[in-house]
Amino acid sequence: MFLVIPTSYLVVGSFRDQAGHFTLQNYADLTRPITANAYQASIEISLVTAILGGVLGFGLAYAVISGGLPGPLRTVVMTFSGVASNFAGVPLALAFIFTIGRTGFISVLLNDVLGWNIYGSGFTIYSKLGLEIVYLYFQLPLMVLIIAPAIDGLKKEWREASENAGASTFQYWRHIALPILMPSLLGSMILLFGNSFGAQATAFALTGGFIPLVTILIGGQLSGDVLGNQNLGYALAMGMVAIMGVTLVAYSWLSRRAERWQR
Amino acid sequence: MTGEVDRLHEELEELTGHREPTQRRMKGRRTAASWAVLLLGLAYFFLPLVGTLLFSLRERPFLAAYAEMVRDPQIWSSLAYSFAIGVITIVLSIALLVPTAFWVRLRLPRLRPVVEFVTLLPFVVPPIVLVFGLISSYSRPPLPLTGTNTGSDALLVCAYVILSFPYMYRAIDAGLRTIDIRTLTEASQSLGAGWITLIWRVILPNLRVSILSGAFLTLAIVVGEFTIANFLARPMFATYLQLISGNLAYEPAAVALVSFGITWAAMGLIALVGRGSQAKIEITGAH
Numbered sequence: 001m002f003l004v005i006p007t008s009y010l011v012v013g014s015f016r017d018q019a020g021h022f023t024l025q026n027y028a029d030l031t032r033p034i035t036a037n038a039y040q041a042s043i044e045i046s047l048v049t050a051i052l053g054g055v056l057g058f059g060l061a062y063a064v065i066s067g068g069l070p071g072p073l074r075t076v077v078m079t080f081s082g083v084a085s086n087f088a089g090v091p092l093a094l095a096f097i098f099t100i101g102r103t104g105f106i107s108v109l110l111n112d113v114l115g116w117n118i119y120g121s122g123f124t125i126y127s128k129l130g131l132e133i134v135y136l137y138f139q140l141p142l143m144v145l146i147i148a149p150a151i152d153g154l155k156k157e158w159r160e161a162s163e164n165a166g167a168s169t170f171q172y173w174r175h176i177a178l179p180i181l182m183p184s185l186l187g188s189m190i191l192l193f194g195n196s197f198g199a200q201a202t203a204f205a206l207t208g209g210f211i212p213l214v215t216i217l218i219g220g221q222l223s224g225d226v227l228g229n230q231n232l233g234y235a236l237a238m239g240m241v242a243i244m245g246v247t248l249v250a251y252s253w254l255s256r257r258a259e260r261w262q263r
Numbered sequence: 264m265t266g267e268v269d270r271l272h273e274e275l276e277e278l279t280g281h282r283e284p285t286q287r288r289m290k291g292r293r294t295a296a297s298w299a300v301l302l303l304g305l306a307y308f309f310l311p312l313v314g315t316l317l318f319s320l321r322e323r324p325f326l327a328a329y330a331e332m333v334r335d336p337q338i339w340s341s342l343a344y345s346f347a348i349g350v351i352t353i354v355l356s357i358a359l360l361v362p363t364a365f366w367v368r369l370r371l372p373r374l375r376p377v378v379e380f381v382t383l384l385p386f387v388v389p390p391i392v393l394v395f396g397l398i399s400s401y402s403r404p405p406l407p408l409t410g411t412n413t414g415s416d417a418l419l420v421c422a423y424v425i426l427s428f429p430y431m432y433r434a435i436d437a438g439l440r441t442i443d444i445r446t447l448t449e450a451s452q453s454l455g456a457g458w459i460t461l462i463w464r465v466i467l468p469n470l471r472v473s474i475l476s477g478a479f480l481t482l483a484i485v486v487g488e489f490t491i492a493n494f495l496a497r498p499m500f501a502t503y504l505q506l507i508s509g510n511l512a513y514e515p516a517a518v519a520l521v522s523f524g525i526t527w528a529a530m531g532l533i534a535l536v537g538r539g540s541q542a543k544i545e546i547t548g549a550h
Contacts, residue, residue, distance in 0.1 A: 007388055009400040060304045067297025077301070080308055082530045083523075086480075089489045090504045091519035092311075098516055099314025106314065137311065140304070198389030201489035205505055215391045215490075222395050222494055234399075237392045244387045 007241070014234035026235035035217065035236055042214040045128060046196040049135040054189035056136075057143025058151075064144075065151045078148065081141035088138045089201035096134045096206070101125050126207050134206060135196050142195060143188055150184035150258060187254030194247035197240070214240050312523065319516035328513035338518060341503035342486075348416070348499070349485035352423040353478045356431045357467075359424065361474075364435045365466055369444055382432040385425050390490040393422055398494060415495045422491045427481040431474075438473030442466075476533045483529035487522060 014026050030036065063069065064077045100106045102119055110116045124130060154177060162172045200215035209216050214236065221233035322328045332338055360382075367378050385393070397418055402409040409415055444466065451461045467474075492499035504522065508515040 005396075005400050007392075007396055010392070010396045013399065056304075059300050063297035063300040067300070068294035069297050069301065073301065077304070079530065079534060080305075082533075083527050084308055086483060086487075086530065087523055087526050089487055090501045090508065091487070091522040094504070094508055094515055094519045095311035095315045095523075098318035098519075099311045104314055105317045106310065137307070140307070194386065198386075198391070200389070200391040201493075201501070204493075205489065205508070215389065218391050218395055219490075219494070222398060230399075233395070237395050240392055241388055244389060248383060248387055 010234045010237050010241075013231055014238045026231050027239075029232050030235055030239055034212070035214075035232070038212045038214045038217045038236075039239065041128070041212055042197055045132055045135065045213070046193045048132050049139045049196045050189045050192040052132070053136050053139030053143050053192050054147075054185065057140045057188075058147050058185065060140065061144040061147050061151055065148060066154065077144065081144040084141040085138050085145060088199070090205040092137060093134060093202050093205035096125060096130075096137070100130075100133070126210055128211060131203055131206060131211060134202060135199065139192050139196060143192060146188045146191060147184060150181055150188075154180065183254045183258040187251050187258060190247050190251045190254065194244055194251070197247070198244060312520070315516050315519050315523075319513055319520060322513040328517040331511075331514050332517045332521070335514070337498075337503060338500075341498050341500045344498055345486045345500040346482070348420060348423065348497075349482040351420050352427060352485055353431075353481050355420065356424050356427045356481065357435075357474060357478075360428070360431050360435050361467060361470065362462055364432060364439055365444065365462060368436070368439050369448060378432070382428040385428055390422075390426065390488070393425065394491045394494045397422060397491075409495065415497060419491060419495050419497050422495075423481075423485050423488065426484065426488070426491075427477075430480050431477040434473045434477030434480075435470060438470040439466075441473075442469045472536055475536045479529045479532045479536070483526050486525055 030039075060077070064074050096104075098104050100118070102124075104125075107118055110118055125134070158176055159172060162176055167175070198215065200213075200219060203211060203213055203216055204219060207216075209220055218233065218237055218240070221230075221236070319328045320326070363378065367374050388396075398409060401414075401418060409418065447465050447469070448461060451465050456465070486500050488499065489501035489505065492502045493505070496502075500522065504515060504518050507518065
């Protein structure tokens with residue numbers, strides 16, 4: 001009731017004009033610069049953090065699981081990942097401000113030791129790049145958690161068999177490991193995409209609405225009708241739901257395909 | 264006999280000798296690369312924490328930021344409020360999902376995909392959209408809930424119950440899979456137990472472990488949740504932290520570390536409770 005009513009309220013509202021008549025104008029208005037830019041920024045940041053987080057997270061997971069490291073390290077990394085992937089929002093934003101903010105200790109360290117003022121060279125934590133660095137803090141560990149079962153599913157025998165057949169490491173990855181892992185990798189990255197697409201608290205706490213993400217714009221609409229049209233806000237939210245829906249469907253389809261190799 | 268084995272060993276070494284060193288070297292290189300990746304990952308994980316810790320220690324006298332934090336009555340009230348909301352959320356979520364999951368497993372297995380889909384909806388409807396919808400629907404008649412504190416509290420709890428669906432349902436469902444509910448149901452019914460007795464005294468105790476892990480995760484998420492609390496103007500822990508981060512210099516760093524500690528404690532409890540069972544993956548959607 002508290003999920004369906006509000007959502008259907010938004011659905012109905014998004015098809016109405018301000019006088020209450022049926023219209024598709026709100027969806028057409030989504031192409032206006034303010035909303036289109038928000039979608040673009042959100043998609044860009046989500047793509048970057050999903051791909052980077054996916055690749056790096058896979059690297060870390062693979063290093064821990066099949067990289068020849070002592071066994072207990074795996075448990076350590078998995079526990080850390082569980083914590084870090086749930087550590088988000090206001091405290092996460094603050095932690096990064098204290099670290100690579102203007103007076104953060106890494107910024108100060110770089111300036112004092114190397115004489116390199118990162119803020120002098122145009123970097124700021126309150127930017128898209130900064131936000132991406134912060135998002136990676138929960139994206140990367142999430143990737144480690146979701147890709148671990150797939151890496152476990154890579155049987156040692158396959159590698160040995162390919163080595164015995166004379167395959168190089170590159171050939172093993174190109175022809176065996178990557179094709180098997182591909183559905184899991186793609187599925188996980190899609191999940192990461194959705195994870196960062198729906199994020200609001202971290203971006204809000206970090207930039208206070210300076211970067212116009214979809215979630216930030218919806219927040220602005222909620223607190224002060226920045227779009228000047230309540231119904232356009234509903235359409236904006238619906239567009240977001242549609243994108244999240246597509247990511248979820250794609251994820252579940254890919255994860256079903258990935259299961260074939262995990263028996 | 265022993266001599267024969269040794270001779271064979273030597274022969275084997277001779278035959279494979281040209282391969283072994285390269286393989287070992289390759290393996291060594293791989294291990295070294297793994298260590299490098301791991302150390303980089305850990306550095307990325309710890310640096311923000313170190314930064315926060317150093318920042319919180321900057322204030323003089325030593326530990327002053329922590330002394331201020333402990334003396335601040337608002338942090339205690341926001342923590343108490345957050346935990347109270349968290350506990351109510353967990354109780355409601357259990358009360359709603361245990362009978363549902365039980366019923367679906369026992370009588371309506373065909374509905375399972377549907378229920379699973381519903382419990383995944385919070386991922387499709389992110390918190391910001393959920394709170395947008397809630398405020399739009401319930402800020403006017405017939406149910407003007409946002410007008411009063413109690414009404415807003417109720418909305419907040421309802422939103423959190425929805426947020427808790429995915430992991431609570433999965434935890435409960437995984438627990439139900441490990442027990443033979445059909446036999447338990449028939450046994451208790453033949454002893455004259457009604458449905459309420461059955462769920463309360465038979466099913467629930469059997470699910471304790473799996474419910475606990477879902478509950479701790481829910482607690483961690485509710486205590487750290489910001490988006491919904493912020494727009495419903497509730498004095499939660501995260502909104503309090505956001506408030507003071509604008510006004511105070513060092514105390515927020517100390518509070519951020521406390522918040523991290525809470526997440527850590529919840530994860531530790533989950534690991535402790537769920538020992539022996541598989542690690543679960545959770546989509547929290549509270550970012």
